[in-house]
Amino acid sequence: MAKYVLGIESSCDDTAVAVVTAQGEVLSSVIASQAEIHSQYGGVFPELAGRAHVQSILPAIDKALLDAGITHEDLEAIGVTRGPGLIGSLLVGLTSASGLGLGWDVPVIGVNHLRGHLRSADLEEQRVKYPAIILLVSGGHTFLAHMESATDIKLLGSTRDDSVGEAYDKVSRMLGLGYPGGPVVDRAAKQGQATIPFPRPMLHKGLEFSFSGLKSAVSRHLNALDEAPVVNDVAASFVEAAMEILLTKCRKALKKYPVKSLVVVGGVAASPQLREQAGELCTKMGVELCLPPLRWSTDNAAMIALATWDYLRLGHHPAPVPQLQLSISDF
Amino acid sequence: MSATEKISLSIESSALPYGVVLSAGSEILFDSTQHTELQTLKDAPALAKHAFKATGRKASDLKRIAINQGPGGTSAIRAGVAFANSLAYSLGIPIIAVNTFELLGAPATARYNCPTVVTVKSIKGNAYVGLYADGAVQQTLYGPMEETVRKALGEHTTWAVAGAHREQLITAFPEHTIYDTGYKFGLATDMVPMLPNLGSRELRFPQFVVPITEQSLMFKQGE
Numbered sequence A: 001m002a003k004y005v006l007g008i009e010s011s012c013d014d015t016a017v018a019v020v021t022a023q024g025e026v027l028s029s030v031i032a033s034q035a036e037i038h039s040q041y042g043g044v045f046p047e048l049a050g051r052a053h054v055q056s057i058l059p060a061i062d063k064a065l066l067d068a069g070i071t072h073e074d075l076e077a078i079g080v081t082r083g084p085g086l087i088g089s090l091l092v093g094l095t096s097a098s099g100l101g102l103g104w105d106v107p108v109i110g111v112n113h114l115r116g117h118l119r120s121a122d123l124e125e126q127r128v129k130y131p132a133i134i135l136l137v138s139g140g141h142t143f144l145a146h147m148e149s150a151t152d153i154k155l156l157g158s159t160r161d162d163s164v165g166e167a168y169d170k171v172s173r174m175l176g177l178g179y180p181g182g183p184v185v186d187r188a189a190k191q192g193q194a195t196i197p198f199p200r201p202m203l204h205k206g207l208e209f210s211f212s213g214l215k216s217a218v219s220r221h222l223n224a225l226d227e228a229p230v231v232n233d234v235a236a237s238f239v240e241a242a243m244e245i246l247l248t249k250c251r252k253a254l255k256k257y258p259v260k261s262l263v264v265v266g267g268v269a270a271s272p273q274l275r276e277q278a279g280e281l282c283t284k285m286g287v288e289l290c291l292p293p294l295r296w297s298t299d300n301a302a303m304i305a306l307a308t309w310d311y312l313r314l315g316h317h318p319a320p321v322p323q324l325q326l327s328i329s330d331f
Numbered sequence B: 001m002s003a004t005e006k007i008s009l010s011i012e013s014s015a016l017p018y019g020v021v022l023s024a025g026s027e028i029l030f031d032s033t034q035h036t037e038l039q040t041l042k043d044a045p046a047l048a049k050h051a052f053k054a055t056g057r058k059a060s061d062l063k064r065i066a067i068n069q070g071p072g073g074t075s076a077i078r079a080g081v082a083f084a085n086s087l088a089y090s091l092g093i094p095i096i097a098v099n100t101f102e103l104l105g106a107p108a109t110a111r112y113n114c115p116t117v118v119t120v121k122s123i124k125g126n127a128y129v130g131l132y133a134d135g136a137v138q139q140t141l142y143g144p145m146e147e148t149v150r151k152a153l154g155e156h157t158t159w160a161v162a163g164a165h166r167e168q169l170i171t172a173f174p175e176h177t178i179y180d181t182g183y184k185f186g187l188a189t190d191m192v193p194m195l196p197n198l199g200s201r202e203l204r205f206p207q208f209v210v211p212i213t214e215q216s217l218m219f220k221q222g223e
Ligand SMILES: [Zn+2]
Pocket: A113, A117, A138, A140, A141, A298, A299
């Protein structure tokens, strides 16, 4: 009899629930987005996020089971994000999962959100050729990891301050382009010239990232202007700097570790500039570029469910209690 | 266990540590606040598991769940409500929301035989204020604490006080006759006698409980 994992993800501003098989087949994936609630604040407003999760989680759970055409009796386990994330948001997902587990008598596993991202590229089909270098670029995270296999993961470097997605959002706000910042800043950049020499913080320092200096440089540049900025040129200059940082680190990692593929996931993986430049880099380095569908790259519950199968296989059963500090090598 | 025995799980979630009570009819089978070793536990799921273990009951024995939907500590209530909602959903049983005003007001009014003012702290000197009288919550308001209590009281000059600002209110209304209930937080055990009268408030999925906070409709109406 086929068995399924119910995945629940509520670490930030979206409530997501999915049903996934051990092979990564996604039977259902429901995402209740709060983008509309948060757009007026130019970012995620934690107090509202927690409240919205309470209202959307049960309908999302019900719909995920219905869409998958299964009942709780078909569940092997429930996997729920235990961190990192916003505590108020995490708690809603964790306690909801605990309630289901208690009522249905199904084990509940607290999953490391970052492990979900790392496994996202293998949803629906086995895409990643291991060993692989994986770049996660989103509003919440920016890091590079080495994956010897699906479960043998080593962190190579992460951001010391802002994520690249945060930098996009903040620059977008400075330029009056709206939230979320990624698509609008990329679009503006396409129409501009990278005429401003913004800094590339930590460019030559190992595999770690830093984006707050770049963001501040954009702010200083705008404040020093006597006239209205050429928005497209500022965007183009910012994107060029951000891409150079990301791609330089990828090249370094690929040079240092002989791998079969480079995997790029996270919301910023939607950036046409990043997709294009990563493609050029991979051709040059002779590795395969793996760009999974964006719906699995941004926060979703299917990736949490797929990661849950790893926990089950290895016998790791962390309790569904919040843990705000987690590294990608942590189970 | 008799066939008519209604096993209920009641959760007081407005402040930590949570109070989790398992009852059969009017009989209390388990009260987490009576177990000192459980006072450090901060999650309702763990307390509920203790309740089942200690009494030899199972979650599937439950016939209904009662939960305090607030107002009170926002994240504690949210986590408690989310747990209660999903447990009720998973078992296909009804859930009943009780609010902090009736939870403190009902026992106080029964004891002092007069209206009860219940206040809950909020941010910036504001408070949630409820007036409980004649077996029901009569007023729910939100605003600057003393001013809002005055508004909620109307003509009443003899009343009992429960909640966060008891001493402050006794000092602020020297011309009134005020009984200090000593009740600071609600008790899950006080939910048990309320349940038989709350049948009409049973919710079943797709309905579920939503926490009471400043943004809720309840307080928009009071503003
Ligand atoms: Zn994420």
